[in-house]
Amino acid sequence: MSQLATSVPARSGVLLDRDGTIIVDHGYVGSVxxxxxxxxxxxxxxxxxxAGLPVAVVTNQAGVARGYYRLDDVTAVHRYIDDELxxxxxxxxxxxxxxYHPDGVVDPFARAxxxxxxxxxxxxxxxxxxxxxxSMSWVVGDRPEDMGLAAAVGAxxxxxxxxxxxxxxxxxxxxxxxxxxxxxAGHGRRSRGRFPDHAYPHAGVYGRDYAATxxxxxxxxxxxxxxxxxxxxxxxxxxxxxxxxxxxGGSAAIANHLQCDHVKGVGNxxxxxxxxxxxxxxxxxxxxxxxxxxxxAVFEYQLKSMARPGDVLVVISSSGRSPNIVRxxxxxxxxxxxxxxxxxxxxxxARGLATVGVHVESNNYGVIEDAHQACMHLLxxxxxxxxxxxxxxxxxxx
Numbered sequence: 001m002s003q004l005a006t007s008v009p010a011r012s013g014v015l016l017d018r019d020g021t022i023i024v025d026h027g028y029v030g031s032v033x034x035x036x037x038x039x040x041x042x043x044x045x046x047x048x049x050x051a052g053l054p055v056a057v058v059t060n061q062a063g064v065a066r067g068y069y070r071l072d073d074v075t076a077v078h079r080y081i082d083d084e085l086x087x088x089x090x091x092x093x094x095x096x097x098x099x100y101h102p103d104g105v106v107d108p109f110a111r112a113x114x115x116x117x118x119x120x121x122x123x124x125x126x127x128x129x130x131x132x133x134x135s136m137s138w139v140v141g142d143r144p145e146d147m148g149l150a151a152a153v154g155a156x157x158x159x160x161x162x163x164x165x166x167x168x169x170x171x172x173x174x175x176x177x178x179x180x181x182x183x184x185a186g187h188g189r190r191s192r193g194r195f196p197d198h199a200y201p202h203a204g205v206y207g208r209d210y211a212a213t214x215x216x217x218x219x220x221x222x223x224x225x226x227x228x229x230x231x232x233x234x235x236x237x238x239x240x241x242x243x244x245x246x247x248x249g250g251s252a253a254i255a256n257h258l259q260c261d262h263v264k265g266v267g268n269x270x271x272x273x274x275x276x277x278x279x280x281x282x283x284x285x286x287x288x289x290x291x292x293x294x295x296x297a298v299f300e301y302q303l304k305s306m307a308r309p310g311d312v313l314v315v316i317s318s319s320g321r322s323p324n325i326v327r328x329x330x331x332x333x334x335x336x337x338x339x340x341x342x343x344x345x346x347x348x349x350a351r352g353l354a355t356v357g358v359h360v361e362s363n364n365y366g367v368i369e370d371a372h373q374a375c376m377h378l379l380x381x382x383x384x385x386x387x388x389x390x391x392x393x394x395x396x397x398x
Contacts, residue, residue, distance in 0.1 A: 013132040014048055014181060015123055015149070016092075017141030018059035021160055021174055023081065025142070028062075030069025032080040040175040046090035047178050054130040056094040058122040060145065065104025074099070094129055096122040118148025123155065135216040140177045151208070154216030168208065195364050213364065217371045220361035226375065229340045229356045230382050236312040236338075237266065237383065243276045244307060244337075246299045246328060247316035250369045252280035254316045254342075254376055261380035269396060270387035277306065279328075299328035309336035316342045316376075318368040320350035329353040342375055344368030 019025040022045070024036040048055050057078075063069050078095045085091060098117070104110035115121035127134050139150035142161045147168050150157035158177045159170045171177050195213040200206040236243050243262065245255035259278040266274050279302045280286070289301045303313065313332045317325045320343040329350055332339045341347075341354030344362050351357040360371040381398050388396060 011054070011131060011133060012136040012138075013054040013056065013126070013130055015056050015058050015126055015137065015139045015155065016045075016174070017139075017143065017146045018057050018081075020142035021140060021146075022057070028066075028068045029077060030063050030073045032077055035077060035080055035084075037081070037084055038173060040173055042085050042088035042090045044173075044175040044178040045085060045092070046088055047182070049090055051182055053181070054093045054132065055091075056096060056126040056130060057092050058117065058126065058139075058149070059095075059097045060117050061097045061099050062101035062104065062116075064099030065101035065106055065109035067104075067106045071099055094126055096125055098122060117145040118152055120149065120152040123149055123153045127153075135213070138177075138181055140174060151212055151215065154212045154219065156212075157208075195362075195367065210367070213362070214367050214370055217360050217362040217364075217367050218374060221358060221371070221375065225356060225358050226379070229358050230379055232312055232338050232340055232356055233262075233314075233379060234383050234386065236310075237262075237272050237274050239310065240273075240275065242307065242311045243274070243314060244279055244303060244311065245276065245314040245316070246279040246325070248280075248322055248324070250365070251316035251318060251342075251372065252278075254369065254373050255280045255314070257373070258314060258316075258376050258380070261377065262383075265380050266384045266387070268384070269392070270384060272383075272387050279303070296323035296327055299324050300331045303328060303331055303335075303337070307332070307335065307337050311337050313337050313339040314342070315339065315350060315354070316372055317350050318344040318365050318372070320345060320347040322350075325350050326353065342372045344371070 016022060019029055022038060022041045023029065024038055026034050029035060045055055061074050064071055064074065074097055082092060098113055098115040099109050100111055100113035100116055101109070102112045113121065123134060126132060134153040134155045137155045138158055139146055139155045140158045140160060142159065147157045147159060157168050158180060159168050160173055160177055169180065171180060195209065196206070233243060245258045247255040255278045259276045262274045262276040266272055279299045285302065286298050289298045293301060313328060315325045315329060326349055329339055329341065330353060333353060339354040340356045340358065341350045342358045343351045344360045347357065347359045351359055358375055360368050362368050362371065384398065385393050
């Protein structure tokens with residue numbers, strides 16, 4: 001999964017809906033004679049401009065697909081709004097629109113699109129073009145689709161013009177939203193990589209921000225590393241090698257779950273008879289080594305007895321620095337045992353010791369463990385579907 005923003009350093013920005021946020025929503029506004037700026041909207045955008053925050057508009061324009069107006073009409077409306085905003089010293093840095101709709105009647109716009117809110121396409125395009133860190137940005141709009149877009153990319157949602165219902169912050173208009181965004185106390189702002197960064201009085205709001213933080217953490221996982229990890233595990237199964245898994249605490253639970261998902265899950269409906277051992281599950285052996293030799297040896301000692309050259313070690317470590325994890329990886333590297341490390345925080349030294357590092361950018365143990373669990377699941381499911389007959393995949397419950 002690729003990073004959400006491509007410019008370095010990334011910065012905060014604001015993604016605005018159009019109809020109902022900047023202009024009055026008259027329904028399918030496709031001509032300049034139907035454009036009415038909402039009072040205070042231009043001044044609010046000028047305030048964002050003065051604060052140095054990039055402003056992009058992300059708007060669904062299904063009217064094109066439905067044949068109500070053309071793409072040229074959308075462009076003309078945006079040019080007209082630009083002129084109106086300029087009268088008050090305001091400007092939009094980037095206009096993005098989605099003319100597609102699966103129920104459309106105009107080819108080639110009659111189709112689904114990942115650009116149509118709440119799908120993330122337009123937000124990702126804005127991040128790439130403007131160098132935004134979406135986890136430090138805001139989505140402001142009047143519809144559930146706008147709030148869904150914020151959740152999809154880990155941005156902070158602010159809903160305008162609606163009655164407060166549920167955990168999403170709701171304000172009267174764009175001017176009020178801008179006051180929240182620029183609040184020096186930081187209300188409504190999510191710190192990059194640090195969650196929580198303030199006290200929450202409402203569990204629903206905490207849950208919304210937790211989910212958004214998890215989305216951002218998953219988006220930080222490198223796709224190439226995931227594919228490389230899958231290849232290491234797949235090759236081990238195909239050559240009948242043993243995969244050993246280990247972790248401490250919550251990570252031990254993921255290691256145990258990995259054994260279940262591979263022995264039962266990957267083998268279910270395939271011709272693979274997988275051999276997976278969780279080094280965290282044998283309490284008698286585990287506690288004996290910890291008591292008689294030392295806790296830092298609990299995984300290494302087991303590997304010395306059971307692992308052979310060509311086997312694979314999977315370690316799960318949020319911090320990446322647990323001594324027993326480090327020693328297991330060092331032993332694996334010295335004994336021709338390939339390794340995959342699932343890490344968080346800065347991930348070192350485990351991240352650098354492993355053959356493949358699957359790293360989650362987060363500083364929250366719960367978020368990291370949830371992301372590691374998801375990575376474990378998706379890797380097991382990927383191997384299973386790869387071992388099934390292609391025609392059987394769609395009909396199989398994963």
